[in-house]
Amino acid sequence: MSKERIGVYPGTFDPITNGHLDIIQRASRLVDRLIVGVARNAGKGPLFSTDERVRMVEEDVAVLERNGSVIEVRPFDNLLMHFAVEMQAGVIIRGLRAVSDFEYEFQMAGMNARLNPKVETMFLMASEKHQFISSRFVKEIGRLGGDITHFVSPRVAKQLTERFAQEAGNGDHSKRVQTLKE
Structure with missing residues (x-):
């Protein structure tokens, strides 16, 4: 029996965009269970509360094609790597829009690998029609x-x-x- 492939797609989602939804749908093809982690991240001064953002993500995800995988939405306020381990995820999924995203994400992936080399980071390029959306x-x-x-x-x-x-x-x-x- 093979082990369930669990991925975490983290973000602030303030608000969730069509670009996020594209990454979620595509990531759901790669894992058995995808956990969309909504970061509390009060330091960014979000427009919507964590509960509001979780609800928006849940509502938008509910209409996505599931590709046979389970998609869950959960808030988190700890270190991403701790959240990934707590969720028993083997992979963190990140979206890349442009070269400018790559440098930051590359550094983050390196730090996460140092914190826990058992959890991989996978990058999905934004679809052409969503590359400019933030x-x-x-x-x-x-x-x-x-x-x-x-x-x-x-x-x-x-x-x-x-x-x-x-x-x-x-x-x-x-x-x-x-x-x-x-």
Whole structure:
């Protein structure tokens, strides 16, 4: 009997984008069980709470083709390698959009290998139509009134629109001042 192949795909998912969903669907072909780890990561100042992000990921993942694998969504707030071991994962899956992503991810993979050489890191290149999508750009475009429907699911677009309306109603203009350079 072969051992179950378990992978972890970690991220902040603030919000989950079509690019994330593409990686999740493709990764599900490579493992028997894929755990989408939603990082609490309060240091990044997420727009949505951890519970909201977990719910958004669960809702978007629910409609994906499963390719015979199980996909779970779980929050985590510890070291990624500790989370991977806790989930009994043999592989951490990371998406790469461009060369600029590679240097950071290469360093991270090296550190993770030092922490636990039994857990591999696998990189999946973003599909051509998703290479430019990032949660940060989606939030900036949406906050400034641009059309984000090509970058996120209709559910996520609705939640972003509602959140930006709340911000505007509360007079929270500090977030609007962010630029694409940040």
